Amino acid sequence: MFMTRHGEFRRGLGWRCQIFTPIMLCLLTLIICQVVRPVDGLDLFGFNVRMPSLFPRTGNVLGGTVQSLEKRAANKTLWILAKTYQGQTFFDEWDFYSGPDYTHGLVDYLNKTEAIASGLAYITEDGRANMHVDSVTPLTLDEINSQTKLRPSIRISTQAKYNQGLFILDVAQAPYGCGTWPAYWSTNENWPNDGEIDIIENVHSSVSNQVSWHTTANCTLISPGNYTGTAGSTTCDHNYMSNTGCGIVDQSIASFGPTFNAKGGGVYAMKWDSNSIDVWFFYRSAIPDDILTGLPSPGTWPLPSASLSGLGCPIDTYFRNHMLIFDMTLCGDWAGTSYEAAGCPGTCAERVADPSSFVNATWSINSIKIYNQTVINTAYLDAGTGRTGYSFWAAVFALIAALLLFL
Known part of the structure; x- marks a missing residue:
């Protein structure tokens, strides 16, 4: 067995991640934040992008039209x-x-x-x-x-x-x-x-x-x-x-x-x-x-x-x-x-x-x-514009997760 800093190699099994190491926790957190649930006002990578939820209220998680929810505030x-x-x-x-x-x-x-x-x-x-x-x-x-x-x-x-x-x-x-x-x-x-x-x-x-x-x-x-x-x-x-x-x-x-x-x-x-x-x-x-x-x-x-x-x-x-x-x-x-x-x-x-x-x-x-x-301030969830499929960054994180977890 050949040891590395972040994982181990076992013959016939390939690389298996130690998922509780700090780097894996970080990657999984990023995936959750970017893929599972959008976060208003928080752009972890500075790309100003929004990922659809893996469990949207409407849409197809495999790439169909997704209706994202946006939190908005307005004076009424x-x-x-x-x-x-x-x-x-x-x-x-x-x-x-x-x-x-x-x-x-x-x-x-x-x-x-x-x-x-x-x-x-x-x-x-x-x-x-x-x-x-x-x-x-x-x-x-x-x-x-x-x-x-x-x-x-x-x-x-x-x-x-x-x-x-x-x-x-x-x-x-x-x-x-x-x-x-x-x-x-x-x-x-x-x-x-x-x-x-x-x-x-x-x-x-x-x-x-x-x-x-x-x-x-x-x-x-x-x-x-x-x-x-x-x-x-x-x-x-x-x-x-x-x-x-x-x-x-x-x-x-x-x-x-x-x-x-x-x-x-x-x-x-x-x-x-x-x-x-x-x-x-x-x-x-x-x-x-x-x-x-x-x-x-x-x-x-x-x-x-x-x-x-x-x-x-x-x-x-x-x-x-x-x-x-x-x-x-x-x-x-x-x-x-x-x-x-x-x-x-x-x-x-x-x-x-x-x-x-x-x-x-x-x-x-x-x-x-x-x-x-x-005059009251209302903060409410409103259906945003329809988006088709996963964004580019959602696909990237999903691919990284697959490589690290299953290879």
Whole structure:
């Protein structure tokens, strides 16, 4: 018998390895690492190659198509439900404002007790939160002009305040009609320093919604931009043109007014983050499935109808701590000054005196759902691209193993 450092030779048997010597352990380890199971991020030989497993989930170990598994990491944005206003408890966390109208409207805002007692605020049997302008009480023109008596109406605001998020309003009916000026919007007591976002707003019997923003100086709406609506003023500063703000009109002629209500309303979604404030409108028949299932994914939606980009208006600088607000004012700074031009009959004050003018001045809300943005890191196994047969290096190691073990 002739001894070598790594093996012994026996007549008739050829070379037989002492498999527990260090060099054999090393070779077997390399074979296992390179052939039996791929290792992400580890290239023992610097060849940047990946070997298929000897026992792949799919494929042919003898050289057929092999599907390798690759471990990948990715950041995924999820919108997690944080708050719901809906059903019999809808009004529990809202304050009813009962002071004078800031926009000089000819309305008398009722407190919660008055609003419920008069039947102007209530929850329907099917769970909708309804708010009305009074449409039964006659008023005289003298009462209106002297403002000794004005038409009862509703303005409510959330007790909670929000910074960013995804706000999804499902509305069955919105107010419209000559002299009306309804709005669904957000701001706080520190107006205009903390900004204002008007999500649903227009006057009279307009057919298209207008989204607008009101801020302090040096906030600009980019036009054209990443939205489908038509931009009006691009200066958001409240001091510009008597607080016109910057705004975008929805292209849809059913996003406001009688046609909106006739179609059963729809969904308005506002996404507010550091990059932009975006607003979408979806017809009742076109609400995305992810909204209906409670798993909204704005990244899969079409372009918003309106968007204020942080490129023209640094969002975190101009918007913070907002409460949500619904109101229905009459005449005032916008509906009053545009009344005649809109083709409405008589004067706006005469309109307010007649209760029958406001049978369509109703908010009917199915729900408001507020989602917070959560970014998670996901590491998961994903099927990689198909590979045919063993790689070159797998074949080399297999050959070495065969020679050492069987010769």
